[in-house]
Amino acid sequence: MCSGKCAKCLGIALIPLAILCILANILLFFPGGKVASENGHISDEVWYFGGIVGSGVVMIFPALVFLGMKNNDCCGCCGNESCGKRFANFSSIIFAAVGFVGAGYSFIISAVAINKGPKCGVNVTDTSILxxxxxxxxxxxxxxNYLGDHTLWDECTEPKDIIPWNLTLFCLLMIMGGVQAVLCAIQAINGLMGTIFGDCKCCGCCGGGDGPI
Known part of the structure; x- marks a missing residue:
């Protein structure tokens, strides 16, 4: 099986995941589905842009490289025929590492946010008011501690539904970031195998061309 064909499949999977991660991070800027009255009312972890940058923008680059591998690994890379399929496979390993780091960043930020819980409005005693x-x-x-004890959720008085909102979106980001990391790891192995052993005979990848390996 050509490594380029496998890489293309991985790239196709990464694109929608990156878009979903960006959307999930954007939604987190609207706590409880409402516009925050102040930026300080939004959880700090949202501002780290784990979904927008780590699993989003950064992930677009390896995804595009993987998508082009089916052509590049047999006919050169970036339109340069002298580049060679093995170099194309090797370059995909570098981009896979970049994607893995980006996905890992999003995964860690999301895990921290879930463990920490959301920033929300809490009633505190103030003797200076009536x-x-x-x-x-x-x-x-x-x-x-709030994950296993839903009675603690009553401590957050506003915005409404902030806990399930943040928990759902950060869980989605963590899951998708984990999937992206696994896909990038697969391509790193796939690219390494293609770099060492080669994977197809000529520009007719997987088509049984007549050129030499």
Whole structure:
């Protein structure tokens, strides 16, 4: 099986994942599905752009390289026939490493955000006002304790549904980042095999061409 054909399949899978990660990160800027009154009301981890940069923009580059491998690995790379299929495979390993780092960054940011919990409005005692309490935005949870005890969710008074909103989107980012990392790791192995052993005979990749290896 040609490494270029495998790489193309991986690239096709990475593109929609990157787009979904970007959308998920953008939605996190709207806590509970609403526009935040202040930027400080948005969880810090959202501003690290794990989905937009790590699993999004950074992932586009290896995905495009993988998509072009089916042609590049047999007829040269970037339109240069003298480049050679083995160099094309080797370059894909470098881009796979870049993609792996980007996906890993998104995965780690998401895991930290899930464990830390969202920043939300919490009622705190304030003797200076008539009602005796005030809403302050902070992180009310510790070490993921809210994950197994839903009664703690009542501590977040606003915005409404902020906990399931953040939890769902960060879980999606973590899962998709993990899948992207696995796909990049597969291409690194695939590219290494293509670099060492070669993978097809000529420009007619997987088509049984007549040229030499």
């Amino acid at each position: 009602l005796g309490w005030n809403i302050t935005y902070q992180y009310p949870f510790e070490n993921g």
